[in-house]
Amino acid sequence: MTAVKPAVVAASKLGLTFQTNDGPVQALSNVDLTIGKGEFVSFIGPSGCGKTTFLRVIADLEKPTSGSITINGMTPEQAREKRAYGYVFQAAALFPWRTIERNVALPLEIIGLPKAEQAARIKRTMELVNLAGFEKKYPWQLSGGMQQRASIARALAFEADLLLMDEPFGALDEIVRDHLNEQLLQLWAATDKTICFVTHSIPEAVYLSTRIVVMSPRPGRVTDVIESTLPRERPLDIRETPEFLAIAARVRDGLRAGHSYED
Amino acid sequence: MDTLRSKIIPVTTILLIIVAIWYVGAVAMNAPFQRDMDSRNNATPGTMEFIGKTLAQPKPTLPAPHQVAQNFFENTFTRKITSNRSLVYHAWVTLSSTLLGFAFGTVLGIVIAVGIVHVTTLDRSLMPWIIASQTIPILAIAPMVIVVLAAVGITGLIPKALISTYLSFFPVAVGMVKGLRSPELMHLDLMHTYNASRSQTFWKLRVPASVPFLFASMKVAVAASLVGAIVGELPTGAVAGIGAKLLAGAYYSQTIDIWSALVAGSVVAALLVALVGLAGRLVDRAMGGRPA
Numbered sequence: 269m270t271a272v273k274p275a276v277v278a279a280s281k282l283g284l285t286f287q288t289n290d291g292p293v294q295a296l297s298n299v300d301l302t303i304g305k306g307e308f309v310s311f312i313g314p315s316g317c318g319k320t321t322f323l324r325v326i327a328d329l330e331k332p333t334s335g336s337i338t339i340n341g342m343t344p345e346q347a348r349e350k351r352a353y354g355y356v357f358q359a360a361a362l363f364p365w366r367t368i369e370r371n372v373a374l375p376l377e378i379i380g381l382p383k384a385e386q387a388a389r390i391k392r393t394m395e396l397v398n399l400a401g402f403e404k405k406y407p408w409q410l411s412g413g414m415q416q417r418a419s420i421a422r423a424l425a426f427e428a429d430l431l432l433m434d435e436p437f438g439a440l441d442e443i444v445r446d447h448l449n450e451q452l453l454q455l456w457a458a459t460d461k462t463i464c465f466v467t468h469s470i471p472e473a474v475y476l477s478t479r480i481v482v483m484s485p486r487p488g489r490v491t492d493v494i495e496s497t498l499p500r501e502r503p504l505d506i507r508e509t510p511e512f513l514a515i516a517a518r519v520r521d522g523l524r525a526g527h528s529y530e531d
Numbered sequence: 532m533d534t535l536r537s538k539i540i541p542v543t544t545i546l547l548i549i550v551a552i553w554y555v556g557a558v559a560m561n562a563p564f565q566r567d568m569d570s571r572n573n574a575t576p577g578t579m580e581f582i583g584k585t586l587a588q589p590k591p592t593l594p595a596p597h598q599v600a601q602n603f604f605e606n607t608f609t610r611k612i613t614s615n616r617s618l619v620y621h622a623w624v625t626l627s628s629t630l631l632g633f634a635f636g637t638v639l640g641i642v643i644a645v646g647i648v649h650v651t652t653l654d655r656s657l658m659p660w661i662i663a664s665q666t667i668p669i670l671a672i673a674p675m676v677i678v679v680l681a682a683v684g685i686t687g688l689i690p691k692a693l694i695s696t697y698l699s700f701f702p703v704a705v706g707m708v709k710g711l712r713s714p715e716l717m718h719l720d721l722m723h724t725y726n727a728s729r730s731q732t733f734w735k736l737r738v739p740a741s742v743p744f745l746f747a748s749m750k751v752a753v754a755a756s757l758v759g760a761i762v763g764e765l766p767t768g769a770v771a772g773i774g775a776k777l778l779a780g781a782y783y784s785q786t787i788d789i790w791s792a793l794v795a796g797s798v799v800a801a802l803l804v805a806l807v808g809l810a811g812r813l814v815d816r817a818m819g820g821r822p823a
Contacts, residue, residue, distance in 0.1 A: 327724055328723075328724075329720055329723060329724070348723075348724065348726055349726050351725070351726060353724070354724075355720075355721070355724040357717050357720070357721065358717075359717060361715070361717045361718055361721055363718070363735075363736070363739065364819065364820075365739045365742075365818040365819050365820075366819070367819065374725075374735065375725045377735070378722075378725045378726075378727045378731050378735070379725075406819035406821075407819075408819075408821045426725075
């Protein structure tokens with residue numbers, strides 16, 4: 269199925285070794301992965317499995333030490349210079365001295381878009397993440413969930429086809445997280461973006477993804493890739509269906525096979 | 532109510548304790564001279580009369596608080612402000628060179644900090660010299676600055692202001708280096724993903740992030756500037772300014788004058804620090820700061 273679609277991310281024998289004071293640490297080893305256009309791929313695994321590192325390699329925030337990776341056929345650096353992706357961090361990382369709309373405008377100012385185009389994009393993305401009416405607020409005036417939505421709006425305003433999300437909802441409570449997961453799926457359906465999503469929540473990964481990449485630490489590697497059989501339309505209560513639970517069980521098996529449950 | 536309990540009462544209590552200690556000290560320190568005078572005049576005052584006399588000497592070793600207060604009041608409010616007996620006049624002379632030196636120092640400090648943050652060579656080479664510059668006693672440098680500049684024809688406000696600059700650029704430079712380096716890694720990564728240029732990262736991230744650091748260091752710098760201006764007035768032949776007033780008081784043993792000039796200096800310092808603090812709060816509010 270993925271072979272037909274053009275590859276957005278193509279990694280081959282990708283490896284990354286950090287030199288630390290305690291000797292080299294293999295954050296990624298031999299990662300082979302192709303992500304097609306329009307996919308929603310989740311990366312799941314315990315801390316140290318390299319899932320965030322892999323995302324940072326795609327974003328050109330880390331340089332791989334072996335193997336190769338291309339983004340839309342370009343090197344990560346070229347892709348970054350072409351502004352091929354939007355990145356959402358673990359924390360909202362909004363600038364506290366800017367209002368929400370000025371925060372969303374930040375990447376647009378940096379590209380140098382005309383003011384009118386900026387205003388139009390801000391309006392559009394603020395509506396996409398349901399934050400219309402909060403444009404003039406400062407980050408501290410918003411709840412954690414709203415701040416993270418603002419940071420998603422900021423990444424969307426970029427209008428890149430690829431969205432990289434690094435545990436974006438990790439710091440939020442479960443109720444807010446459910447709500448944002450649902451909104452994220454709607455947004456994905458509405459925009460047809462390719463999304464790479466790092467998480468350590470099994471239900472979140474299964475609920476969101478078309479494909480789940482299970483990873484293991486020491487060295488960081490891919491142990492299993494699970495295609496989701498769930499339909500694209502996913503109400504929240506799909507999580508009680510046997511089909512959902514079967515996929516979740518496979519993810520758990522994958523984690524166990526990678527010794528992720530051992531000390 | 533809260534400010535009364537949390538600020539006014541504790542501060543007033545300490546003030547009263549200081550004044551009480553000051554009175555005791557004044558009586559103790561002025562007593563030997565008073566005893567000497569009394570024995571020359573064959574006077575035998577009672578205890579209360581003796582204490583009263585120690586607190587009313589024209590040139591006491593340690594003037595009593597009310598003597599300083601009276602002198603300060605007279606020389607601040609009852610003299611024409613153009614008179615060279617007016618403390619307002621002297622405070623203004625000192626204030627003008629303080630402000631000029633503070634402005635120079637702030638600009639210089641910011642320029643140095645920007646250089647240090649952006650050029651690795653400057654970081655390695657300049658920082659030790661900046662720190663070393665502050666270990667040299669200002670009292671030793673000040674007369675040389677005044678003399679050297681006078682030799683090349685620069686006199687008046689500028690040499691004094693330069694001494695203020697010398698003292699005030701340091702806290703600003705150190706504070707701004709810290710401030711410009713204060714953005715979190717995540718914010719820097721964010722700018723990197725946008726492929727932002729160095730100048731965009733500087734203006735849109737480093738500068739706004741450094742503003743609180745700037746005002747904190749400016750508070751220290753403005754107080755240091757005032758010290759610099761006063762020290763700069765001492766070797767100039769003491770024509771005008773709070774420093775001159777201190778020196779003249781010392782020449783003529785006008786201890787009360789010295790103390791009221793000191794009070795004037797403290798008032799100016801407090802006003803300057805409060806003004807910088809207020810400006811900092813206003814800027815913080817304008818930048819969306821959470822009201823405390």
